[in-house]
Amino acid sequence: MIESISTEMRGNPPMIIAMAIITIYMAIALFAPVIAPNDPNRQDLRRTLEAPSREYPLGTDEYGRDLLSRLVYATRSSTVVAVSVVVASAVIGTALGIFAGYRGGFVDSLLMRASDIMMAFPSLVLALGLIAAIGPGLRGTIIALAIAYTPVYARIVRGNVLSIKEEAYIESAQTIGVNSTRIAVRHVLPNVAGPVLVQGALTFAFAVLSEAGLSFVGLGVAPPTASFGNIIASGRDYISTAPWISTSSGIATVLIVLSLLILADGLRDALDPYQHRF
């Protein structure tokens, strides 16, 4: 798997750039306190809405806070939400998908109908509804988005399990006497890892976007904690006088989402069984 990904990257320069951008974002999120030049929440009401300068490279917002530092911390909240959502939905969705696909029968129908119902809603609408029930904030956003993205994994994994189940190596494991839990973990799971990885990159992008959207309408990460969404929202009122607030955060969001989509695309090309190169 790693071989085919590195082969793909060699012939796909945009994917290398995307990987570099994602790595930089991760580093910023991880080392935010070290990287941020100022305290993101320190207000200076004498210096509000300042244009970019040497002291404040991206200017200041309506409370005179350093926008660059706020963006650094926004990267952190965005990453925290997205990583948690991706991990939670991938683990739960994959487990459900393997269970449904491998078991079949009633359990399968039940789980798949439930996922159909959830997938009938656009994921952002579903997340909005769930947040209304769970309550807004960082924790609510993570739980709501994780639930909203779980059915996609369950579906993808189940479909793959149905075909893997027919492979002779599963029969072979059965004749050896391997129990079904071990078959699922050792023989089925590694063979669905490819599609899950691709979906993981996609979900990451969607989660960043959804978190920004939810924070924009005030249901996601709550101020004063910085988030791409609430920075854009607060800059909205000053778009003609201080356009750097919304634009810088908007560009940051677009850059990471685009990079993740390019990565997902490259991973799909690398791991697609129909263009496998042995």
Added chain:
Amino acid sequence: MLQHRCIEMSQVDPLLQVTDLSKHFSLRKERLWGGEPQVLRAVDNVTFEIGRGESFGLVGESGSGKSTLARSILRLHEPTSGRIVFRGTDITHLPERDLRPLRRHMQMVFQDTKSSLNPRLRIRDIVAEPLVTHKLPHSAADVNELMDKAGLSEVFLDRFPHQLSGGQRQRVGIARALALSPDLIVADEPVSALDVSIQAQILNLLKVLQSEMGITFLLIAHDISVVTYFCQRVAVMYLGQVVELGPSREVMGNPSHPYTRALVSAVPRTDPRSRRSRIVLRGEIPSPLSPPTGCPFHTRCPVKIGPICSEVAPPAYPTASGGWAACHLLAPGTGASNSASSPLIQTGEGKV
């Protein structure tokens, strides 16, 4: 089907006894309302036994139920009816938990070498998996020895299946099957996906293993010459039923059932001067969803005698070879021949 049992060559020590085994699949209904669920008779009342150390062959064209029979014996399919006795234990409906210890003694070699090895595991892990599963003590030396027995170099241990050729992968499959030193190996078309030159190597390997380790083999093939080379006895399957059973050399040299004759006549000959006329069967094998009444072969039989063939299922008659065949032509007193003495159905070749 009682007669089968009487005629069956008496085995002193049967390792596997299969009695009246059937496997029917019920298919999903096509329409939402009404319509009977269809039943596919993949294996229908099959009876045979395999003695310890014996090689038993199953031949028949694709769709005749050979693989389903093998998978039912290994309990990869739940048998619909009948009885499977392995090592003296009735395993027909044994729960998986109780079956697991017995699985050690019966292993399978698969046709599709690509699909039978997990692409994400290294050869070392594939070969060692049976030992790990049954918690048997094993060392790197044991795995090396298995590779050696299967005729594979140890350099392959750290590779992945896709880095090996078809013949090498089949050797890995054999090494895995040998890991538990089983009594019975079911080989489902072990060579038919391989190049002809490799086929002989793999068959010879299996033969050596059989003579050295005394493993009992159930070999499935559509190529009757492979079975004759490898097996002492052979059963010919058609549409889920065994139509002829007997010592493979005799069945091959002197087939009794018209279907066996057709199969044998299709084997290419090395001597161009011996022009034995080839029996070409017309039409397709009937659908196992609605098998013909009477003899399953009557729709294609070149020597059909008359209405009896399509009305009455033929019982098993003893053949000259010491086996039996299910064909009305063999009935004592039938004009065509006499079952007790001479080779049967000498007529009929010219008819096709």
